[in-house]
Amino acid sequence: MNMRGGGLEKLMELAHGIVDAAVAESCDAIVIGLPVTSQGSIRRRQTDSQQGRRCRNFADAVAALTVGKDLYVYLIDERGTTVEAEALIGYLGGGRNDKKQKKDSVAAALILSAFFNEPRQAVRVRPPGMGRAQKAPPGRKGNSTNSSSLLQKGSLDENNIAPGEKKGISTTAVTIDGGA
Numbered sequence: 612m613n614m615r616g617g618g619l620e621k622l623m624e625l626a627h628g629i630v631d632a633a634v635a636e637s638c639d640a641i642v643i644g645l646p647v648t649s650q651g652s653i654r655r656r657q658t659d660s661q662q663g664r665r666c667r668n669f670a671d672a673v674a675a676l677t678v679g680k681d682l683y684v685y686l687i688d689e690r691g692t693t694v695e696a697e698a699l700i701g702y703l704g705g706g707r708n709d710k711k712q713k714k715d716s717v718a719a720a721l722i723l724s725a726f727f728n729e730p731r732q733a734v735r736v737r738p739p740g741m742g743r744a745q746k747a748p749p750g751r752k753g754n755s756t757n758s759s760s761l762l763q764k765g766s767l768d769e770n771n772i773a774p775g776e777k778k779g780i781s782t783t784a785v786t787i788d789g790g791a
Contacts, residue, residue, distance in 0.1 A: 622668075622669060622672060623672060625669075626669065626672045626673045626676055627676060629641060629673060630673060630676040630677060630680070630682065633682055634680055634682065638682065639681075639682065639683065640682065640683045640684070640685055640726075641673055641677075641682065641683070641684045641685070642685050642686075642687055642722060642723060642726045642733070643666060643669065643670045643673065643684065643685070643686050643687075643736070644666070644686075644687060644688075644689030644692065644718075644719075644722040645659075645663055645666045645667060645670070645686045645687065645688060645689060646660065646662050646663050646666065646689055646690060647659075647663065647688045647689075647690050648660050648663065651663065653686055653687070653688050653732070653734050654734055666686075667686065667736075670684055670686055670736045671736060671739070673736070674736040674737060674738045674739075675738050675739055677738060678738045683735060684735070684736040685726065685733040685734065685735055685736065686733065686734045686736055687722060687725055687726050687732060687733045687734075688725070688732065689718070689722050689725075692718040692721040692722055692725075693714065693718050695717075695718075695721055696713075696714045696715075696717035696718040696721060697714055699717055700713050700714055700717055
């Protein structure tokens with residue numbers, strides 16, 4: 612999601628769209644990738660980069676919209692997912708835009724995979740007034756049946772929203788591109 616030029620209105624429109632899609636698909640969680648710096652920590656806001664602050668603020672906005680919906684929001688370290696995605700699709704032909712779209716989809720799938728493979732590395736984002744962020748509860752691990760992303764990087768288009776499904780748990784993954 613490119614936050615330049617759209618401001619708060621686009622942010623809230625996107626947050627509403629994500630929560631609405633997650634509810635419609637009966638998801639249990641929304642997973643948001645956070646770009647943690649080499650000196651940073653997913654558990655400490657004060658170590659966030661500028662892009663990290665944007666992502667964390669977006670996660671807060673999404674979490675605020677989940678009150679009363681039996682839907683949880685988690686942050687997970689997305690460090691290295693773009694590089695890993697580029698390596699996985701490096702052999703593919705096609706134009707630059709085609710590769711970018713594939714790279715972003717693969718990176719979002721890697722974020723979901725990280726959430727299910729290492730659930731204790733995720734941090735739950737609580738809605739305002741609901742207490743501090745917490746680690747993901749144990750046992751939120753499952754076998755992947757589909758690691759699609761709810762939102763592809765760089766996209767504000769609602770047509771690109773698709774559920775990510777897991778056996779026993781349904782989730783969505785969100786990555787936010789700073790537009791650089």
